[in-house]
Amino acid sequence: MMRNVWWVIFPVLILLFGLLAYGLTTNPKHIPSPLIGKPFPALQGKDLNGTDVTLGVVDGKPTIVNVWASWCGACRTEHNVLLRGARRYGDSISLVAINYKDELPNARRWLSSLGDPYQWSFHDLSGRAGLELGVYGVPETFFINKQGIIVEKISAPLTDEMLANGVALMSK
Amino acid sequence: MNKNIKNILTSVLLLSISSLVFSAGISEDPLERKVLDIAAKLRCTVCQNQPVAESNSDLAKDMRAAIKEKLQQGQSEKEIIQFFVDRFGDYVLLSPPKTGNGLVVWLFPPILLLFTFFAVVMIMRSRSAKAEITPPSALSKADQERIRRARNESNKSGEDE
Numbered sequence: 001m002m003r004n005v006w007w008v009i010f011p012v013l014i015l016l017f018g019l020l021a022y023g024l025t026t027n028p029k030h031i032p033s034p035l036i037g038k039p040f041p042a043l044q045g046k047d048l049n050g051t052d053v054t055l056g057v058v059d060g061k062p063t064i065v066n067v068w069a070s071w072c073g074a075c076r077t078e079h080n081v082l083l084r085g086a087r088r089y090g091d092s093i094s095l096v097a098i099n100y101k102d103e104l105p106n107a108r109r110w111l112s113s114l115g116d117p118y119q120w121s122f123h124d125l126s127g128r129a130g131l132e133l134g135v136y137g138v139p140e141t142f143f144i145n146k147q148g149i150i151v152e153k154i155s156a157p158l159t160d161e162m163l164a165n166g167v168a169l170m171s172k
Numbered sequence: 173m174n175k176n177i178k179n180i181l182t183s184v185l186l187l188s189i190s191s192l193v194f195s196a197g198i199s200e201d202p203l204e205r206k207v208l209d210i211a212a213k214l215r216c217t218v219c220q221n222q223p224v225a226e227s228n229s230d231l232a233k234d235m236r237a238a239i240k241e242k243l244q245q246g247q248s249e250k251e252i253i254q255f256f257v258d259r260f261g262d263y264v265l266l267s268p269p270k271t272g273n274g275l276v277v278w279l280f281p282p283i284l285l286l287f288t289f290f291a292v293v294m295i296m297r298s299r300s301a302k303a304e305i306t307p308p309s310a311l312s313k314a315d316q317e318r319i320r321r322a323r324n325e326s327n328k329s330g331e332d333e
Contacts, residue, residue, distance in 0.1 A: 127230070136218050
């Protein structure tokens, strides 16, 4: 009788420990985006020069939309990755940005001093475009395929590998 | 008598004024209340485990402003919550949905409780079964012989006395 009980309890304990171990090794800050597989909303606004722009597929090419701000420290390290990426993939993809909750002079100064990898930056001073896209922190990056579907969203500073991965996904 | 009536009238007057003052003091904007009700159900995604209603972060403020705007546009609470779920995922809900993956979260604790209950009952039963006094086994022939001899000897010594 006693032995029977342990045959039931033991597998359940193993299952519980397995679940706990899994929980400990996952990153609680990584939140899968429900937007993957959905079309990118065609948000309209102005870029940093006041020109009208529309978010989504740009120039009929797979498009990367990078969310950045001059007040965001992690964006600084990411910026070099984007500059390299624009040189490497510039012919086959479009790279645009959302400048999130930033003052125009600060944003312009950032781009003129660090280099501008973007075709344009959508100026989202109020954060409404960010809310529409489920942005909860900068930097974030959306990868959109030619059909305008979001195929990947990264909520962290990009690395060269992440960028290459995303480009491969959106070019499929 | 006249003075009494005057006193009563004065106190009634004062009370009616004070009730006016009080009712003005506690009246609140029902729209704000509704905004906070909805915001209490949403997780502030930049601060771990804090509802949007309580957070002072920029994002939470934006979300409250968006809730207010949508309420003014006549959207229902359900529509507004769905707006955030569509963009931020189920994670934005402080109370996980009772479907799909969320069901695991809701069902696991009661199942575990039931399981523990049955496990304890089974263990206690097996223990009480063991604790029962087993009837003594029959004496072996050698033992019976020893008892017989011992009795004989004690009878003898009894006769000696």
